Amino acid sequence: MKKRFGFWVICLRQIARLFVxxxxxxxxxxxxxxxxxxxxxxxxxxxxxxxxxxxxxxxxxxxxxxFAKLVDQKTCYRHFSRFTFSKRFGLPLWLAKTIAWPTSWITAFTLKQARxxxxxxxxxxxxxxxxxxxxxxxxxxxxxxxxxxxxxxxxxxxxxxxxxxxxxxxxxxxxxxxxxxxxxxxxxxxxxxxxxxxxxxxxxxxxxxxxxxxxxxxxxxxxxxxxxxxxxxxxxxxxxxxxx
Incomplete structure (x- = not known):
């Protein structure tokens, strides 16, 4: 088991510290x-x-x-498109799906890098x-x-x-x-x-x-x-x- 954040999250932490x-x-x-x-x-x-x-x-x-659905890209996409962006934020389904596609890839990858x-x-x-x-x-x-x-x-x-x-x-x-x-x-x-x-x-x-x-x-x-x-x-x- 790895006992440190992945390189991507290490970089994100450094960038975030410029603003937080x-x-x-x-x-x-x-x-x-x-x-x-x-x-x-x-x-x-x-x-x-x-x-x-x-x-x-x-x-x-x-x-x-x-939440496990956010860690896998496919389930993350479905969750974002069918709930987060459509029902929670009230976006049209076509727009929710458009935004959910790249967002789900980034989210799942980042969470895995965060261990x-x-x-x-x-x-x-x-x-x-x-x-x-x-x-x-x-x-x-x-x-x-x-x-x-x-x-x-x-x-x-x-x-x-x-x-x-x-x-x-x-x-x-x-x-x-x-x-x-x-x-x-x-x-x-x-x-x-x-x-x-x-x-x-x-x-x-x-x-x-x-x-x-x-x-x-x-x-x-x-x-x-x-x-x-x-x-x-x-x-x-x-x-x-x-x-x-």
Missing amino acids: PRISFNPADYPQLDLNRPTVFVTHHENLKGPLRIIIWTPIFMRTWV VIPVYRKNKEIKQTFATSLEALSQGVPILIMPDVDYANDTDQVGKIYEGFLAIDRLYQKRFKDHIQFVPIYANKNLRKMQVGKVHAFTGELSFRKEARIVAQKLRQDLNRLIDTDQEDPAKEKKVLSKD
Whole structure:
């Protein structure tokens, strides 16, 4: 398994950094974060803006969960032409197909170069998503997941989130006898830094379903707390940080 972004994505990251304000990330600033442990970062989708800011500026190679239809050119073309450009953006079908053709090639190629993990929605295929994720985690590669139910929601707060992704912990624990650390992460535009929240992990003291509900709630609350700091006055925030 390759442990770095492909050349195409490396170039795109450098180009994007010319236009996207710098967001620093020094893992050493967060003593609670132990990257020697299996790590799943959780962030707000924010209609794609959330993961993009992270991938552009992260110094850490991480593999992102992405809707499987976007990773294959043919299924990506159908999704773009029949839904994204036609229904979502309201374009005529002929125009949607025209735009979807080159866009699907670029999207699928870029995502493969980004080493994303395809996320399938059928029960039989989702096993492949978890298998690939377990392989990455076992080799020390963090994973980035956006569990928003409404991924098109570009508002500041995280709403309802899926809990299904947490099943990866049960699979990891069964195979490697260890728990995963789930870590909220948010690219703060005001502070120009990536903020990391509390580390959350399963204890095994409750049934998986009950504990998954608790962990999901804590992740959502912690992520919204990080997002709230992005709405504060940067000058005021700097004063608070200086006092600390």
